[in-house]
Amino acid sequence: MRYAFLFILACLWACDSGRQAGTSTETTNGVIAGTLEHNKLPLVGANVSMYLPTGELWQQNVALTDSLGGFFIANQKGRFHLAANNSELSTWRFNVQSDVDTNLLLEMYAPNQVQIHGLAPGDSVELMGTPYRSVSEVDHVAWTGVPQGNYTILINKNPAANLRLNQGIDTILTLASMAQTANEILLDNFDAGSGYHLWVPYSGRGDWFLSAQGEAEIVQPANGDFVRALVENDGGKAVQIKYANNDGNSENIVQIGVHLSEQVLDFRALEGIRFKVKGDCQLRVALENGHATKYQKAIWAVEISENWQEVFVNVDQEIFAEHYEEHVEFSQVADKINLLTFFAFGGSELSIDDVYLMGLNPEDMLPKEN
Numbered sequence: 341m342r343y344a345f346l347f348i349l350a351c352l353w354a355c356d357s358g359r360q361a362g363t364s365t366e367t368t369n370g371v372i373a374g375t376l377e378h379n380k381l382p383l384v385g386a387n388v389s390m391y392l393p394t395g396e397l398w399q400q401n402v403a404l405t406d407s408l409g410g411f412f413i414a415n416q417k418g419r420f421h422l423a424a425n426n427s428e429l430s431t432w433r434f435n436v437q438s439d440v441d442t443n444l445l446l447e448m449y450a451p452n453q454v455q456i457h458g459l460a461p462g463d464s465v466e467l468m469g470t471p472y473r474s475v476s477e478v479d480h481v482a483w484t485g486v487p488q489g490n491y492t493i494l495i496n497k498n499p500a501a502n503l504r505l506n507q508g509i510d511t512i513l514t515l516a517s518m519a520q521t522a523n524e525i526l527l528d529n530f531d532a533g534s535g536y537h538l539w540v541p542y543s544g545r546g547d548w549f550l551s552a553q554g555e556a557e558i559v560q561p562a563n564g565d566f567v568r569a570l571v572e573n574d575g576g577k578a579v580q581i582k583y584a585n586n587d588g589n590s591e592n593i594v595q596i597g598v599h600l601s602e603q604v605l606d607f608r609a610l611e612g613i614r615f616k617v618k619g620d621c622q623l624r625v626a627l628e629n630g631h632a633t634k635y636q637k638a639i640w641a642v643e644i645s646e647n648w649q650e651v652f653v654n655v656d657q658e659i660f661a662e663h664y665e666e667h668v669e670f671s672q673v674a675d676k677i678n679l680l681t682f683f684a685f686g687g688s689e690l691s692i693d694d695v696y697l698m699g700l701n702p703e704d705m706l707p708k709e710n
Contacts, residue, residue, distance in 0.1 A: 386429075386448075391421040393435070393706045395469045419706070421469055423487065432487040434542060435707060436470060449488040449507035456481050456493065460517040467491040467503070468542050468702055482644060490541035497702060498526050499538035515588075523611075525702060527680075527695040528598070535567045537598055539705045544602030548579070554592035555585045558596040569596075578616070578693035586621070586686055596692060597681035603707040604631060604676040611699030613653040613680075617644050619683075621687030625653050627670065628679035637681075638670035650700070 390399040413522040422433045433450035456465055459476040466473030467483075468491065475479040487522060491503045495518040505511060528537040528548075540546030550564040560582040561568035570577045583594045613625060623644050640653045658670050684690045697704075 345403045345616045386424055386426045389423045391471065393419055393469060393593065394703050395471055397471060430485060432485040432489050435544065437632050451485045451487055452505045452508065453484045453510040454486050455512045456515055456550055458514040458516055462591040463517050464496055466494050468494050492541045494702060502538065502541055523699050523701065525697050525700050527697055529576060530570055530578055533567065533570050543600060543705050544707055545599045548598045550581060550596060552594045556583055556586050556592040556594050558583045558594055573693055578691055580691040582689050584688065586684065594684045595681050597679060599678060600680055601678050604629060604678045604702060606675045606708055607677045608674045609699050609704060610655055610697060612655055614696040614698055616648055616650050616655055616693040618646055619644050619684065619687060619690035620646050621690055626681045626683065626684040627677050628681060629673050629676045630679045635666045636668045636673045637666055638673055639667060
């Protein structure tokens with residue numbers, strides 16, 4: 341099987357503009373792209389398309405005629421998705437950053453056919469952030485020419501599954517139709533059992549973790565293995581931890597947390613967090629900027645019981661403790677979030693399921709610069 345490399349070199353493209361008060365130089369960022377075969381010889385005739393982070397086409401099919409010399413294909417600073425193809429091969433890359441990705445190599449592979457069954461007529465289905473999107477007229481949708489890679493499948497704007505495609509292998513999935521929701525996204529219901537939230541192909545990072553501080557100790561699951569904390573619940577899975585030596589002191593606590601993104605997310609549109617929970621502890625929920633020199637976190641108090649209940653954390657009802665150096669108001673950290681954490685004070689058990697982020701749209705899971 342032939343394959344090729346798409347070489348992306350981010351560069352500075354300067355242009356001069358004359359003004360009445362004088363002449364100034366404005367610098368913008370561009371991308372020079374070239375394609376190389378595995379033997380390092382130029383691959384002439386490939387096309388490149390650039391897409392906005394939401395998946396809409398921005399610049400279409402820029403033909404590359406001289407791989408060694410490259411081809412200037414953009415002059416806009418920021419993030420975009422990139423597709424390349426010729427008659428046999430294709431590739432897709434999420435979240436290219438024009439002023440950071442200065443030496444980016446993308447391998448091109450034989451594309452795939454994807455079919456998704458189990459839908460209801462009228463369901464909207466898409467591979468998030470890509471042009472592969474359809475409305476089901478019967479019980480399935482199908483796409484051809486899908487590049488190898490990792491994708492999040494959205495049904496009616498909610499994540500239904502993560503999809504990993506290998507080169508040239510056709511894929512048929514059967515997924516349940518999902519109810520349409522407005523301004524609400526499912527972060528995770530844990531049913532996949534993977535230890536990663538459902539948006540990880542798009543956000544770049546999404547691993548859940550367990551930890552204990554001070555004298556507190558997680559006794560189940562052993563060694564703090566998150567996947568082993570997933571237990572059967574209501575036909576799916578939920579997170580359950582049991583712990584000891586947690587006396588409610590702020591020095592001795594346990595936490596269930598998730599890295600939301602490889603960088604930071606803009607959550608200024610967030611209205612609240614909805615989730616199912618049970619336990620015998622005092623619960624605090626935090627949204628944090630873990631990339632700051634010192635962690636910056638907004639915190640909410642949640643009353644829970646030893647029976648399953650659904651709770652809604654309203655962002656306007658946060659608590660604020662000035663004696664915690666890292667504690668800030670949500671408005672100060674809302675546009676640079678990358679951690680969600682559930683802190684347990686006291687007790688011996690905590691379970692969580694079906695975590696929703698209210699007020700957000702799928703595009704809010706796109707990473708931004710720190």
